[in-house]
Amino acid sequence: MDLNQASQEQLQQWQAQLQQEFENFKTQGLQLDITRGKPSSSQLDLSNQLDGILGGDYNSANGTDVRNYGGLDGLPEMKQLGAEILSVPQDMILVGGNSSLTLMFQAMMQAYFFGYAGAESAWQNQGTVKFLCPVPGYDRHFAICEHFGIDMLTVPMNDDGPDMDQAEAMIKADPSIKGMWCVPKYSNPTGTVYSAETIERIAKLGAIAGEGFRVFWDNAYVLHDLNTDAPALPSIADYCQRHGTEDSVLQFASTSKVSFAGAGVAFMAASPANLAAFKKTLSIASIGPDKVNQLRHTKLFPNMASLKAHMAKHAELLRPRFDVVLQQLQDAFGDNDLGQWQSAEGGYFVSFDTRPGLAKRVVELAAEAGVKLTPAGATYPYGNDPENRNIRIAPSVPKVEEVDLAMQVFVCAVKLASVEQALAQ
Amino acid sequence: MDLNQASQEQLQQWQAQLQQEFENFKTQGLQLDITRGKPSSSQLDLSNQLDGILGGDYNSANGTDVRNYGGLDGLPEMKQLGAEILSVPQDMILVGGNSSLTLMFQAMMQAYFFGYAGAESAWQNQGTVKFLCPVPGYDRHFAICEHFGIDMLTVPMNDDGPDMDQAEAMIKADPSIKGMWCVPKYSNPTGTVYSAETIERIAKLGAIAGEGFRVFWDNAYVLHDLNTDAPALPSIADYCQRHGTEDSVLQFASTSKVSFAGAGVAFMAASPANLAAFKKTLSIASIGPDKVNQLRHTKLFPNMASLKAHMAKHAELLRPRFDVVLQQLQDAFGDNDLGQWQSAEGGYFVSFDTRPGLAKRVVELAAEAGVKLTPAGATYPYGNDPENRNIRIAPSVPKVEEVDLAMQVFVCAVKLASVEQALAQ
Structure with a gap:
């Protein structure tokens, strides 16, 4: 035709x-x-055993009664799983509730209203705020920016990830660009897997941009290979450490498309400074996540092999x-x-x-x-x-x-x- | 002595x-x-049957597969329970995650940053913001105000609730007072139960104060009678309706001290206008609450009698x-x-x-x-x-x-x- x-x-x-x-x-x-x-x-049927999987034992590995209040950043064994999923040290992990989208919203709220380095660092005090959005991309990411009044600038998606020449040039030219959305593996919707070179260049953006710059690294599909020979994604945290930009990347993942979409467990990975600021606000808004559901997930996925x-x-x-x-x-x-x-x-x-x-x-x-x-x-x-x-x-x-x-x-x-x-x- | x-x-x-x-x-x-x-x-042992209570059936009464995404404001049958707990019509109820504290934080965020009646109504655009805090009171309420930079003014707690003469006088004298914390039944920590007269006067505060005024009505202990002959608390929503102040009160409750403290279900009750604004932000931050846990709770508490x-x-x-x-x-x-x-x-x-x-x-x-x-x-x-x-x-x-x-x-x-x-x- x-x-x-x-x-x-x-x-x-x-x-x-x-x-x-x-x-x-x-x-x-x-x-x-x-x-x-x-x-x-x-x-969803693959995880049906979640309900009842505890067999009446509500104690975590370290003896915590998961039914009660507390444990703001999650159970240690669940942090360990998150650390392996996102290829970061365990002390970078926070385990949340049922939604990584919620963690992303909260991370944006922290940056925009409260600041990761004190109130003065809050983006709302810094005039116009812009974000780089590789396109095509994920509508819920864009909706977060729009809700906060953050201007979105598009960057083309190439076969190996966002067009980094363009992204770097834009950030150099405009200090009001405070962040960037990324879905590094099987990007929504293109399915693009970022190359190691692209990931390293993204890790270095924090050195080009100002202090407050944050990449929102939504690794939603890190586990979601269709083929068994899928390559592992290089850890952006490793590159950040190499280039001294640890604070410039916030990572997210969840079991929403692993166990139950609406009743899974979400993870965030961030530097100690970012985690401290994030947890300060979280401690005001919560006495802790649902640890019972976290414990259920550690029973269903005791290690990465089972996952x-x-x-x-x-x-x-x-x-x-x-x-x-x-x-x-x-x-x-x-x-x-x-x-x-x-x-x-x-x-x-x-x-x-x-x-x-x-x-x-x-x-x-x-x-x-x-x-x-x-x-x-x-x-x-x-x-x-x-x-x-x-x-x-x-x-x-x-x-x-x-x-x-x-x-x-x-x-x-x-x-x-x-x-x-x-x-x- | x-x-x-x-x-x-x-x-x-x-x-x-x-x-x-x-x-x-x-x-x-x-x-x-x-x-x-x-x-x-x-x-906590009283609710141990929650894990496994579904017996493999993850469908709610209306056939919703609770494992999947969606249902931003909760399952209908859980809304019904929340409506009976808070003595309001079902369409005023939103069912959240595991924490009413989180709903209160989100409700404060909506008022302070986004506004319940458009961006101009956001408190942060209106200069100094003050809250009335009956004392002694609950430290986590105060922490929310402090985190948002809201000045707190104390009001004495009398035997029948906050000193309303003083509260009304303060609100008349100072339009920067935008809200008030209340724990109307078995107040934390005094155990005070607000009288019907006090509740009606609180419902009328919205007519004294300006448009944006919001009472945060934390009904945390609404179900928590020590004695069987405890009187029912009059519904503040009824008084609000009578006095045309429906938008001035936001109500909260949860099953945290009913089922599992860290893995219960939280409720918010609000007017249609308040709910619409709240849900607009919530829809950006979430694809829905943990409906599996909601369904578990409807099995444990099929009606008010069982509760x-x-x-x-x-x-x-x-x-x-x-x-x-x-x-x-x-x-x-x-x-x-x-x-x-x-x-x-x-x-x-x-x-x-x-x-x-x-x-x-x-x-x-x-x-x-x-x-x-x-x-x-x-x-x-x-x-x-x-x-x-x-x-x-x-x-x-x-x-x-x-x-x-x-x-x-x-x-x-x-x-x-x-x-x-x-x-x-």
Whole structure:
């Protein structure tokens, strides 16, 4: 399907065929949803033993009664697991509640309102505050910035991570840039894995920028390999130590897509100075996290080996869904320029770029045929995809055959929108 | 023991006797702690069935898979329970995570930084912000104010709640007073239960003060009666509705001292406008609370009757401890002016006033003899008890005979400090 060479008649013929195909989908009354990165029921079933796993013993390894108050930064054995997940020393870890998003919000609140180095260091006292946002990226990161009134500047995502030439140049030119969002492994939505060189350059940003600069390192998919031969991500904490920028990076992870999405355990990793400031506010807002749930998780995942074995089961459930998505895209667009995407090695998404100007139309068409997609633009700050071409595909929840059907609709919608556009030009 | 009439010789003789008694305690190497309002292990045991209570069924009444993301304001059946606990309509309830303190912090953050009626309504944009704090009160409330830089003004606690003549006069005179802390039932630490008249006057404060005024109504002990004939607390929401001040009160409660202190479920009750503003920020910071734990709690407490039966078991465990405290105080100070206290009908504390100037000395002496008390001053803003006389006694955790022993030490310390003072005058 080469739109560039096609005659007007050919385009009209294609449109008629696609319109017919599209109408057929519409008559099926589909209700398919590939919008959000949620685990499926089958994935959640993998952790069903969590309820009851304590067998009546509510004492942690060091004898703490986990039912009572206290333990602001989490159980030691859970800190150890977090340390191994994020490749940092255990004393850098804080274990939170059920949400790493909440820890990120709290970390932003600390930076913006209270400061990591006393009240004067609070960003709100420093005029305009800007953040670098690699795009396409994660809408909930952008929402945090927007809620705090932080201006977002985009940086292109390359195959090895954010465009660091551009990021460094922007930070050198503008001291009001106070931070940067990063999802270093299987980035949401592109699936990009940052290279060691990129990670080291990000670790050095703190030396280029001012004191208050903070990278928000959301390692949400650090454990979420689709293949067994996935490479380990270099530890950014190691690079920070090498370059004396320990305070410039705040790391986050969770078991939300490991155990239960809404009832997992979240981790933060930070330098001693950052942790001290963060915990000062946390101690005002909390008498401690849910240690019972932390203890349950230490029983389910007594060590990294058990955690990795568990993740392999997730991969077995996810891989067929990703295979269907990639196969359909390859079949439909492998030999033409109607779409671009990256092969997914892990994470929860496939990022798809239409021809410029078509993402909203594709999402609209798919919705008409009963397939819900993440709103076009959601992967950009302020919902503004300047080229209106990026669409995030999240295939984890529907059954394999439903993903297949949803992708048939998606492919049809992309083709139809592309032909419409070619005809209008 | 009438210090006012005693001769110098009599005082010296008492001092020698008390000093001897005190030394005897010291040789026993006691390690007793009556500092914090925590449930004992026996109380926590009452809810041990929580782990495993789901029996593998993770679906809520309306079919929600509680393991997954979502449900920002909680499960409907848990909202219903919260509504009955706080005597409000269900649509006023938000169900949070494991901590009502966290909800209070978040509610304060909303008022101070983001505003309940748009950014302009945020307190930080309105110059000095002051709060009324009935004293003695709860140190963690004061800590929240201090963290946000909110000035605290004290109001005396009378037998029927805060001194409302004074509170109303202060609010009329000073528009920078933006809110007030209240623990309306079994107030921490005095055990005071606010009268209906007081509650109605608090509900009307919003009409006296400006738009942004907010009462933080921490109903932490609403369920925590020591006696079966305890009266129900009138609903402040009803009074607010009557007087058109629905937006002026934010209510809080939790199951922390009902099920597990660190792994319970917290509730907030607020007007539609307040809830909408609160949830806007919450939706940025969270994809939802731990619904699995909420579901567990709906199984443990399917209705108010089961909850009240459960609380009666707590009362059985707590009552002997309070009886020991009150009996010892009565025996030692019933016929003299060395101390004043209130009889406790519920909650977790007995509030004791020494003669002026002695609280720190009593806490110091008790510590020397191995009995930890809440630091003197903790029940006042900034840790500053102007008369240095209030001490909070929290007898819930130690065994009954340990409470008895701790109180023997306490009584001895109060007498010794009082005699020391009389001799020095």
